[in-house]
Amino acid sequence: MTPVELSRTVLRALRAAVDAGELAVAVPERAHVERPRPGGRGDYASNLALRLAREAGAPPLRVAGILAAQLAAEPGVARADVTGPGFLSITLDGEPGAGLVRDVLARGERYGHAEADTGERVQLHVPYELRAVVVADSARRILRSQGALVRVTCDAAPDPAWGEVLGVRVDGHGPPPTPLPTLRPVPAPAHPDPLRLGRDAARWALLHPAAHDRPDTGDGHLAQRETNPLFRVRYAHARTRALLRNAADLGFAPEPGDVPAEDGPHPLLGALGDHPAVLAAAARHRAPDRLARHLVITADAFLAGAHTVLPRGDEKPSAAHRARLALAEATGTVLAGGLSLLGISAPAYL
Incomplete structure (x- = not known):
């Protein structure tokens, strides 16, 4: 279940x-x-x-x-x-773990999405500010995943570079005819310019902090090291795909099953199980940062046990290895789907 x-x-x-x-x-x-x-x-x-x-x-x-x-x-x-x-x-x-993994794999990157449109209509109006537009763009994606129809407007036409580099769009611009609630996160610092980071790193830099926190747009978001949360999330996704390729070379495939008892409590199952609730909360509060931080939790939980997925040495693939591989595949699916809602790519090789 x-x-x-x-x-x-x-x-x-x-x-x-x-x-x-x-x-x-x-x-x-x-x-x-x-x-x-x-x-x-x-x-x-x-x-x-x-x-x-x-x-x-x-x-x-x-x-x-x-x-x-x-x-x-x-x-x-x-x-x-x-x-x-x-x-x-x-x-x-x-086997609750097996049921969860089967559900993720059956739904694919739409795991946690609403099964049908709810009929809810949402208007997001933002000031002419880069971070506000990026947050609204991602909030639109998350709200859409929960079945809402969303329209995003801005006080003025966004700078063309915002769309070219970060892939953001608005449905209209100019002062609204009637007052609208305004989605207004703390502005990004005037320097350094986040656009120089490129689409993925810049969007992460602006979306990962909570709305009341001032974002850091330094070069650390480009670093391929453990201190960079974006790298950990994208590396975890790429690692899940590499494990699937390596398992195929060894002649076995993923098969959902309960994680072996000797593995102890599995925080990764908890993270995957919480994903639909996180999406719903991120939509309800117009807060993409909730999803970004949950992806970090999911990635870290996976990376902590990634070394147990494949057999070692002369060890033969067992039911436990197939179950762990299915869990890894489900993790990659959730990470890819979550990154997509943030407007960030999930490479299979990194």
């Missing part, structure tokens, strides 16, 4: 509790599920009971207990426990 499917399962359990008269609440559109924090239990956790407690007029522990009983009866759920002040800890049947 994937995180998206589990979210629907949690909502289905809530509806069952409402229909049975156990809870009197409005069923929300989504239920947030995430990998448990260090020391937590189960495969996933949800704070839904804490969110609903006031509306239900009952303590969070009682709400969580009702939801846990309903969840335990759902197909694919092995058990549901109540922890802390009212969190739901959910343990799945079968």
Whole structure:
């Protein structure tokens, strides 16, 4: 069961509790599920009971207990426990890691995207400033991934070089006829000029910092070393593709399966599972920086275990190697899709 499917399962359990008269609440559109924090239990956790407690007029522990009983009866759920002040800890049947990887590979770079247009229409208006236009351009891509139709306008026609070098575009320019909320990040420093970095590095330099942080547009974004987050993300993607090529040379292919228990807790599965929620939050807050930072987390989690993917020496490819290779392939897919939403390329060779 994937995180998206589990979210629907949690909502289905809530509806069952409402229909049975156990809870009197409005069923929300989504239920947030995430990998448990260090020391937590189960495969996933949800704070839904804490969110609903006031509306239900009952303590969070009682709400969580009702939801846990309903969840335990759902197909694919092995058990549901109540922890802390009212969190739901959910343990799945079968191979949750394998299901997640299959879902990523089936959806491809559209993993985490809305399945259909939502009908939402969004107008983003920005001042005549390079960083504002780049943020709006990426926010448009992310919002579109969540099913929204987006129009971007600017106070004045953007400098042609912004489009030529960074690939940004706007749908109109000039003062709007009626006041509009303005997407206004902190301006980039006047020097050094980010355009000299080229499309990928310049966009990353302007998108990776939070909106309230002043971006660094120095040459460090071009450095191919571990201290450069953009390099780590693109290197991790290229590494996943190299592993697939090398595995093919060794005569084996990826096959989704559970990561071996001896590997211990796998933060990479958590990062991949969180990707849809990160995209939704980045769209909701018009904040591409949330996606950029999540790609760094995903890349670092992958690179920490990349050395275990292929057999060593005379070792024969095993089910564990095929499962790790499938996880690597899924990681590359998520990194490529995320970089695309930021307007940044994901080379297969680096």
